[in-house]
Amino acid sequence: MKITEPTPGAPCWVELGTSDVPAAALYYREVFGWHADTDPRPESGGYTVFAVGDARVAAAAPLYAPGQPTAWTVTFATPDAEALAAAVTEVGGRVLVAPRDLFDLGRFAVLADPAGAAFAVWQARSLAGAELLNEPGALGWVELATGDAESAVAFYSRVFGWSVRSHGTYTQWGIGGADFGGMSTVEARDREDVRPHWLPYFAVESVDATAARAADTGGMLLMAPTDVPDGPRIAMLRDPQGAVFGIHQAGTEG
Known part of the structure; x- marks a missing residue:
């Protein structure tokens, strides 16, 4: 089972904070074929x-x-942004951006878990969230990199009510019977500059072709296409402005 529409507690949107929005729009059009519409x-x-x-x-x-x-920034759906922000602070997290409206689209807040990994929550109005999930070119998986897995399990289980399932040595997050993400250690990233964070993975038809295209158009390949044992084929990249993202073979999430 996979999540195909915005669901309370599950990832529903991703937003890129960047130093050059027009350049990013051109880059991701080359990588994923995205069309850009600027307000x-x-x-x-x-x-x-x-x-x-x-x-x-x-x-x-x-x-x-x-x-x-x-x-x-990975965003999770919630029916009440204020209540979710309060729940985060009650269990040791922080509010980075207090709940506020984004035009008529919805209400959001930016939060951080006790280890410092930032994420957002979205209370929908006219925009429920992503209109495509787990399909080529869309968000397909999210992964928390943290140095304290035990605390992360306690925090996210309490705040969102996520289920936690071990898949070999890998921990997976789920809700309503569907796994949507996982957790790895910061040390596994094998880079000294890595801090706790959430990483989005976008589904693609071909990891190898997309990784090559992403690198050839100004990005950097951080992890070459790799087959995860008992899992999907994945790769990790950095865009020209410095934002890191992952890709995985469509149809292999969960």
């Missing part, structure tokens, strides 16, 4: 929505705070 209103700050065909799948926005890294 023309001055107050939007260049907010750009990416789509596969007519289905909205992700967005990009300029960096809005000093020191904000160029990065993808």
